[in-house]
Amino acid sequence: MAGPAALLASISHQLRGLRTLRLLLGVGPQGDEAMACGPPRRPRPTAQTQTAGAGGSRHGAGDAHELGRTWGPEAEGKASGESPGGEAPGAARPGTLREAALRSKLAxxxxxxxxxxxxxxxxxxxxxxxxxxxxHLKDSIEFRNICSRMALQKEGQQFDRDLHEAHQCLKTIIEKLICSLAVFPSESYSPVRSTLRQILQNLLAI
Known part of the structure; x- marks a missing residue:
């Protein structure tokens, strides 16, 4: 496919995948800067948020944080009935570092x-x-589908694989865009080529 309509369709699929990743991270629509720097810190609960959590009648950032806790070792521990209450003070829970690394990569x-x-x-x-x-519209569709699958996963190993696939799919999208732009020698294309290469370089460093 070629032309503005194809790119707009591709962007639409990418945005749907991105919204899913934001929900997993527990950040709002304007969380791009925080995601670029790393995983956001979870705010301390206030009386209002505690009330909303107890009543279950309010929706918003709290729901996103709950979605963010549906994967990883913490969720697996809850599913298996394990309780952190018996741990010695200051003891690190198994999997904490792994979960932090996954969240950082996701961000x-x-x-x-x-x-x-x-x-x-x-x-x-x-x-x-x-x-x-x-x-190449199919790559953006695949990215969206992978992100949707990640939101449904509760097993850590499967989430790892899906996150790796999302990373690789995003890499493929950028590489194909750079390749498509290579046929245009005009200087007007230099800024976008440079921007895409920088995004790709940062992605490869993950």
């Missing part, structure tokens, strides 16, 4: 996806209206 993948969407909307779309080039 960085989401941050890369957010920067990619921004580059596509602000830099690629105007150029595409002048000079259409191929857009």
């Amino acid at each position: 960085r993948v989401a941050g890369a996806a957010a920067r990619l969407v921004e580059a596509e909307q602000t830099l690629l779309l105007p150029l595409l209206q002048e000079h259409p080039f191929p857009v």
Whole structure:
């Protein structure tokens, strides 16, 4: 597919995947900067949020945090009936470091996806209206599907695999965009090529 309509469709699928990643992280729609820097800190509960949690009648950031706790060793421990109450004070729970590493990688993948969407909307779309080039829609659909699958997983190993696949799929999307732009030697394409290469470089460092 080629042209603005193809890119807009691709962006739409990427955004759906990105929203899922944000829910897993427990951040709002404007959480791109926090995701780029790493996993966000969970705010301390206030009387209002405690009341909302007890009543179950309010929805918002609290729901996102609950979604963020549906994966990883902590959730697995709850599912198996294990309780951290018997641990000695100051003792590190098994899997804590692994869960933190997973959350950090998830945050960085989401941050890369957010920067990619921004580059596509602000830099690629105007150029595409002048000079259409191929857009590989199926990769963005696959990214969305992987993210949706991640939201349903409760097993740590499966979540690891899905997160790796999401990382690789995002890498493929960026590489194909760079390849499509390579046929245009015009200097007007230099900023977007440079931006995509920087996003790819950051993604490869994860």
